[in-house]
Amino acid sequence: MESIREFIAASQHPHAYARALKESGTAIIGYLCSYTPEEIIHAAGLHPMRLFGSAEDISLADTHLQSYCCSLVRGALADVLAGNLEYLDGAVFPHTCDTIQRLSDIWRLNTKFRFFADVVLPVKLTTESSRAYLSDVLKKFRMDLEEAFDITITNEALHDSIQTFNTIRDMLNTLYEIRSENPSKISGRDLHGIVKGSMIMDRDAAAQALVKIADELRAEAAPPAPKRKRVLVAGSVCSHPDVYTMLEKAGAEVVWDDLCTGSRYFGGMISTSGDPIEAIAQRSFDRLICPAKHKSITIRGENLVQAAREHDARGVIFLQLKFCDPHSFDYPYLKEFLDSQHIPSMLLEVEDQLPGEGQLLTRFETFVHML
Amino acid sequence: MSTQEQKNKRKFRSAGRMREIMTEYYIEAKSASQTGKPVAWITSGGPVEPLIVMDVIPVYPENYGAMIGASHMGSDLCAKAEAMGYSMDLCSYARADIACALENGGPIGGLPKPDMLVCCNNICGTVLKWYEIQARYFNVPLFIFDTPFCHTGFSDAARTYVRKQIDEYIDFLETVCRKKFDLDKSIEVGHRSIQGQRLWQKVLDTATHKPSPMTAFDAFFFLALIVTLRGTQTVVDYYTELLDEMNERIEQGIGAIENERYRILWDNLPIWYRLKWLSEKFASHDACLVADTYTTAWCGTMKYIDENNFIDSMAEAYTRIYLNIGVDEMAESVLGMIDKYEVDGVVMHSNRSCKPYSFGQYDIQQIIQKEKGLPCMMIESHMVDERSFSESQVDARIDAFMEIVSQRK
Ligand code: SF4
Ligand code: SF4
Ligand code: SF4
Numbered sequence: 001m002e003s004i005r006e007f008i009a010a011s012q013h014p015h016a017y018a019r020a021l022k023e024s025g026t027a028i029i030g031y032l033c034s035y036t037p038e039e040i041i042h043a044a045g046l047h048p049m050r051l052f053g054s055a056e057d058i059s060l061a062d063t064h065l066q067s068y069c070c071s072l073v074r075g076a077l078a079d080v081l082a083g084n085l086e087y088l089d090g091a092v093f094p095h096t097c098d099t100i101q102r103l104s105d106i107w108r109l110n111t112k113f114r115f116f117a118d119v120v121l122p123v124k125l126t127t128e129s130s131r132a133y134l135s136d137v138l139k140k141f142r143m144d145l146e147e148a149f150d151i152t153i154t155n156e157a158l159h160d161s162i163q164t165f166n167t168i169r170d171m172l173n174t175l176y177e178i179r180s181e182n183p184s185k186i187s188g189r190d191l192h193g194i195v196k197g198s199m200i201m202d203r204d205a206a207a208q209a210l211v212k213i214a215d216e217l218r219a220e221a222a223p224p225a226p227k228r229k230r231v232l233v234a235g236s237v238c239s240h241p242d243v244y245t246m247l248e249k250a251g252a253e254v255v256w257d258d259l260c261t262g263s264r265y266f267g268g269m270i271s272t273s274g275d276p277i278e279a280i281a282q283r284s285f286d287r288l289i290c291p292a293k294h295k296s297i298t299i300r301g302e303n304l305v306q307a308a309r310e311h312d313a314r315g316v317i318f319l320q321l322k323f324c325d326p327h328s329f330d331y332p333y334l335k336e337f338l339d340s341q342h343i344p345s346m347l348l349e350v351e352d353q354l355p356g357e358g359q360l361l362t363r364f365e366t367f368v369h370m371l
Numbered sequence: 372m373s374t375q376e377q378k379n380k381r382k383f384r385s386a387g388r389m390r391e392i393m394t395e396y397y398i399e400a401k402s403a404s405q406t407g408k409p410v411a412w413i414t415s416g417g418p419v420e421p422l423i424v425m426d427v428i429p430v431y432p433e434n435y436g437a438m439i440g441a442s443h444m445g446s447d448l449c450a451k452a453e454a455m456g457y458s459m460d461l462c463s464y465a466r467a468d469i470a471c472a473l474e475n476g477g478p479i480g481g482l483p484k485p486d487m488l489v490c491c492n493n494i495c496g497t498v499l500k501w502y503e504i505q506a507r508y509f510n511v512p513l514f515i516f517d518t519p520f521c522h523t524g525f526s527d528a529a530r531t532y533v534r535k536q537i538d539e540y541i542d543f544l545e546t547v548c549r550k551k552f553d554l555d556k557s558i559e560v561g562h563r564s565i566q567g568q569r570l571w572q573k574v575l576d577t578a579t580h581k582p583s584p585m586t587a588f589d590a591f592f593f594l595a596l597i598v599t600l601r602g603t604q605t606v607v608d609y610y611t612e613l614l615d616e617m618n619e620r621i622e623q624g625i626g627a628i629e630n631e632r633y634r635i636l637w638d639n640l641p642i643w644y645r646l647k648w649l650s651e652k653f654a655s656h657d658a659c660l661v662a663d664t665y666t667t668a669w670c671g672t673m674k675y676i677d678e679n680n681f682i683d684s685m686a687e688a689y690t691r692i693y694l695n696i697g698v699d700e701m702a703e704s705v706l707g708m709i710d711k712y713e714v715d716g717v718v719m720h721s722n723r724s725c726k727p728y729s730f731g732q733y734d735i736q737q738i739i740q741k742e743k744g745l746p747c748m749m750i751e752s753h754m755v756d757e758r759s760f761s762e763s764q765v766d767a768r769i770d771a772f773m774e775i776v777s778q779r780k
Binding site: 063064065066068069095096097098099101102103104105106108109110118120122123124127129130132133136137140291292294297298322323325326328329330331332333335347349 | 457458461495497501503507513721723733
């Protein structure tokens, strides 16, 4: 499908995409974490661009970060130091894990872009006072953008952006549902490319294209569902499309996920009525939580089991970046939750490169065999 | 004087009392189930004063982690946590404590079970996850005191939020303890906390003297009180005595090491299982570790505290501690210590256990080299997991580092 290719291309060549966008006169704000209030950036007429870290030589980060830092953060720093992100006009760092927290400092001290902001989110998303604080922080971010780019971000613009992002979320959710219903309709690899592409492409274009893709997929005659076993992937980010194809080879279909490059990104709509900033804050409270935030001590386990049930997943693959504290701390308890429901799981810790294909395939096959 | 006599002279007479106090403290904590006093587990940077006001016994898993490390039980416990599924790259305090809770292993037969958990994230995000794990395990109420990170300052929004949480914290305690918070008592406890912190700072300040009466290794030992009993009279009395002893040593010209020629600053947590080895190693080079960034963290925010309004001002003080500020502000503070203690070099412990403390060290190092031209070295380890420590490598690197320090002087 033509429009799918557009997303895949953007996900494979994010810098090329960004440079073209920049040439058309759009200012670009980079970010790393799915808690970024993209709607506010977009309402300012700026382009929010998720950074995944693509530098060939990740060792460029070695002068600032020790070897025991996750590859996502090392990769992003290497990228900026290598000059691959020269198209950025700035970056924003929502507060989440300890590693991104320090990356923010290192970035601030070692790069020179027009704009820089920390959005120091609350860590607990449970109380009235933390919700009020979150709104305050978002208001401050809005003002920072207004000041730096000498613009006014109107409530209308915010409402429009909220619509756009709601459409993106809604459509990604729809595509996930379509795939969950019949994985033959769209491959896991393509869907991964679409989600990733949605964080890179111009959002208005992405929203429109997603609606089209969803329509076309819905209309398409359903090919017979594949005879592969249904699994779910859980973790932080996934930037390894090969995982999906490899799992297919091993006889499994990824039918859902708990990733911040997946369901955690698109889960939860923003209310279109009332004060837009409050509404954006509210979504952070409502969406699926990331382990760097606190909602309740069992909510992630409950969510995971529920997702596995709803999507009839027979097993779960934890895909984690090595040295990622928040996810590593949650892993034993999530596994326990799954065990108690007799849902088998496996843990795959990756760095910037996947393990060799043969080795990985064997591990996947062994696991899939058990399901 | 024989070398043995000299050695004896350098021993701290206050050390014995310190051990007694800690023993008493742990006995009291461990018999809480009989005495009916509630026990709270609290993070080392957490606001402990309200617990003291409420007669709750505060217990610090991190202090316990240090004990585990110093008694060489860390590797074993960390390995057990790994068998439970916890990655070997996680904080070794957390790993050791999690494993300990399960099997009551470790020194003093494990910590007393908590009736509540108080987690303040002003030191790291690790404690959030760690306390969630313990809240599931012990099935007790968890209070999260959320202190927004101060990359470039303390925002008004953060001030409002943290101040509000003090009320919420007190409400939480009133509910769990089923009694009222005594405001008058809180004023007293606040005063004693401030007094304790001031005295602790004064103790550390004695190291500005040449030769220094104490080393950072001594500070790591004497630190336990300001961490665990902050807000009590015990701390005030003890540090008053300790300060006297330090001053006596200065008067009598007793240095912490035999022959102090070089003065070194230590950054990050101690390597608990190699304290003695490291201290002897540096002493063999006539190098005294006169100060460190870690032990000052318990008195570093005095400037934000209003003695007449402890409860209100504590919000800011607890939020702006050393580990909750940006790398540049940390570097500023390190530069200040370099001048204050007149150091000749900086040793940075690149602590695989503690990412928020360690990431940014390279930048701080660059700033030190640029501003002060001082040599810096890095020692990598997990602070209580010995398996990650390569003694021979560190040994050689310290020799090389001291060579540079001595050439510069
Ligand atoms: S896993 Fe959490 S902290 Fe990490 S990028 Fe995703 S949302 Fe942000
Ligand atoms: S992968 Fe983990 S450690 Fe790395 S940035 Fe994301 S949450 Fe933080
Ligand atoms: S050592 Fe570091 S990561 Fe571990 S509990 Fe202390 S501050 Fe947190």
